[in-house]
Amino acid sequence: MELLESLFGVIGDLTWGWALIPFLVVLGLFFTFVTGFVQFTFFGRMFHVLLNKNQTADRNAISGREALLLSVGGRVGGGNIAGVAVAISLGGPGAVFWMWAIALVGMATSLVECSLAQLYKRKEGDAFRGGAARSIIHGLGEDYRWLAYLYAVCLIASFAIGFNAFQGNTVAGAAQDSLGIDRMWTGGLLAIITGFIIYGGIKRIAKTADVIVPIMAIGYVAMALLVILINITEIPTVIGSIVSNAFGWEEAVGGGMGTAMAQGLRRGLFSNEAGLGSAPNVAATADVAHPISQGITQSLSVFIDTILICSCTAFVILLGDVYVPGAEGIDGVVLTQQSLVSHIGAWSQYFLTGAILLFSISSIIYNYYLGENALTFMSQNKLSVHILRFVVIGIIFMGAVAPGATSVFFFSDPMMGILAIVNLLALIMLFPTLIRILKDYKKQLKAGIEHPQFDPKDFPDLDIDLKAWKPKK
Known part of the structure; x- marks a missing residue:
C-alpha cells in the first residue's frame, strides 16, 4: 500500500504539482485569443437556453438546459463551500481574484471541449453519448484508442469511485456535526x-x-445576498482587499502574490473542471441544433460555478470576523x-447542511454518470453497468459511515490529473476541427440566422454519426 501511495504521489506531483495548472492556464488563454474571446462575445447567448427548454423538435430528448443544469450540479459541490474557505485561509483574500481569472479563461476551454463532444456524439438507443473518449476515437482515429481507454479508466476511478466516496463522507459529517444524525x-x-x-x-x-x-x-445565492446586504458598506473594502492581496500590494499570508495565485488557480480549476474533460460527457447528451450552441451553454456552467457560487462563499467568509489568514489545519x-x-x-448552520446535501446529491449523480458513460465506451455488456451502479452505491455508503475509509481513495486526484492531460492533448489536436465548426456557426449568425443549424453534409471528411446529426433536406 505504501508503494502505491508513493507511486500515485509522484503522479500527483507531476500533474497537479507543476505541469497541469500552467498547461491549463496557457491553453485556456490560447483558446480565448484564437476563438476571438468567445466567452465574452457569446455571453448574452449563454442565457438563451434557460428560456428555451428545448432547441429541437424532439420534446422527449434531454434539452440543452437539462444538460447545463446537470453539469452545474456536478461542478458545484462541497468544494464550493469547503474548498473556497481553505483557499482563502491558505492564500488570503487574493485567492478569490485568481479564482475569478481562471474561471473567465476556463469558459473558453469549456466551450471548446463541450462543442467537440457534441460534434462527435453517438446515438445509442434513444439517448446520446459523447465525451473525450469518443471524441478521441472519432476525431483522431483508431490509432489513438489506447489514449481513449486511458482517459476512460481514469474517469471511472477518479469521479465515479473516488470522489463519490468523499461526497458521502462530506454529507454524513455535516449532518452529524450540525444535526447529530448518526x-x-x-x-x-x-x-x-x-x-x-x-x-x-x-x-x-x-x-x-x-x-x-x-x-x-x-437558495445558496439568496443566503449570500442577504449577508452582503447586511454588510453592504463593507463591500468596497473587501473587494479592495481581494485585489490588493492578489497582486501582493497587501500581504495576508506568507508567500504573498505567489501563494494567493497558486491557491486561487488550483481551487478554481478543481471547482469549475474546465479542461479536465469531465463536463463534455454530460454536454454531449443534449439534443441541440448546433455543437457550438451547447458549447456556449456549457461556458455558462463555469460562470455559475466560480463567478457566482464560489464568490458567494468568499464574501460570506471575508465579510465576517471568523476568518483568520494563514490558519493551519x-x-x-x-x-x-x-x-x-x-x-x-445559529439557524443558518442547518440551512448550510441542507445545501451541502443537495450539492452532494447533484455531484454524486453527475460523478456516477461520468463513470457510466466511460464504461459504456469500453464495454457494451449491460451487466457491467449494473455492477458499476452497485459499486457506486456501496462506496457512497462506506464513505458516509466510515470516514477513515476514504483514505484508500488517495488515487483520485492523481488519476484526475492524468485524464486532464489526456483531454488537453486531444483538444490541441482537435482544435482545427473546432475552428471549422465555430466559423460555420458565426457565418450563420452573420447571415441573420438566429439559431444556426448544423449540417453534417458540410463536413464530409469528419466521422460524424448521421443518426445524431441528421443532414438538412
Whole structure:
C-alpha cells in the first residue's frame, strides 16, 4: 500500500504539482485569443437556453438546459463551500481574484471541449453519448484508442469511485456535526436516493438535476445576498482587499502574490473542471441544433460555478470576523458554517447542511454518470453497468459511515490529473476541427440566422454519426 501511495504521489506531483495548472492556464488563454474571446462575445447567448427548454423538435430528448443544469450540479459541490474557505485561509483574500481569472479563461476551454463532444456524439438507443473518449476515437482515429481507454479508466476511478466516496463522507459529517444524525442513517438515505436516481438512467438523472440544481443554487445565492446586504458598506473594502492581496500590494499570508495565485488557480480549476474533460460527457447528451450552441451553454456552467457560487462563499467568509489568514489545519466547511452563523444566527448552520446535501446529491449523480458513460465506451455488456451502479452505491455508503475509509481513495486526484492531460492533448489536436465548426456557426449568425443549424453534409471528411446529426433536406 505504501508503494502505491508513493507511486500515485509522484503522479500527483507531476500533474497537479507543476505541469497541469500552467498547461491549463496557457491553453485556456490560447483558446480565448484564437476563438476571438468567445466567452465574452457569446455571453448574452449563454442565457438563451434557460428560456428555451428545448432547441429541437424532439420534446422527449434531454434539452440543452437539462444538460447545463446537470453539469452545474456536478461542478458545484462541497468544494464550493469547503474548498473556497481553505483557499482563502491558505492564500488570503487574493485567492478569490485568481479564482475569478481562471474561471473567465476556463469558459473558453469549456466551450471548446463541450462543442467537440457534441460534434462527435453517438446515438445509442434513444439517448446520446459523447465525451473525450469518443471524441478521441472519432476525431483522431483508431490509432489513438489506447489514449481513449486511458482517459476512460481514469474517469471511472477518479469521479465515479473516488470522489463519490468523499461526497458521502462530506454529507454524513455535516449532518452529524450540525444535526447529530448518526452516519449510518445518513449513509443509508444517500444510498437509497442514489440508487433510485441512477437506476432511472440518464433521463431521470437529468430530470433530477433540472429540479435540484435551481433550488440549491438560488437558495445558496439568496443566503449570500442577504449577508452582503447586511454588510453592504463593507463591500468596497473587501473587494479592495481581494485585489490588493492578489497582486501582493497587501500581504495576508506568507508567500504573498505567489501563494494567493497558486491557491486561487488550483481551487478554481478543481471547482469549475474546465479542461479536465469531465463536463463534455454530460454536454454531449443534449439534443441541440448546433455543437457550438451547447458549447456556449456549457461556458455558462463555469460562470455559475466560480463567478457566482464560489464568490458567494468568499464574501460570506471575508465579510465576517471568523476568518483568520494563514490558519493551519482549517476545516473549510466549519469556517463557512461559523462565518454564516456569525452573520445571521445559529439557524443558518442547518440551512448550510441542507445545501451541502443537495450539492452532494447533484455531484454524486453527475460523478456516477461520468463513470457510466466511460464504461459504456469500453464495454457494451449491460451487466457491467449494473455492477458499476452497485459499486457506486456501496462506496457512497462506506464513505458516509466510515470516514477513515476514504483514505484508500488517495488515487483520485492523481488519476484526475492524468485524464486532464489526456483531454488537453486531444483538444490541441482537435482544435482545427473546432475552428471549422465555430466559423460555420458565426457565418450563420452573420447571415441573420438566429439559431444556426448544423449540417453534417458540410463536413464530409469528419466521422460524424448521421443518426445524431441528421443532414438538412
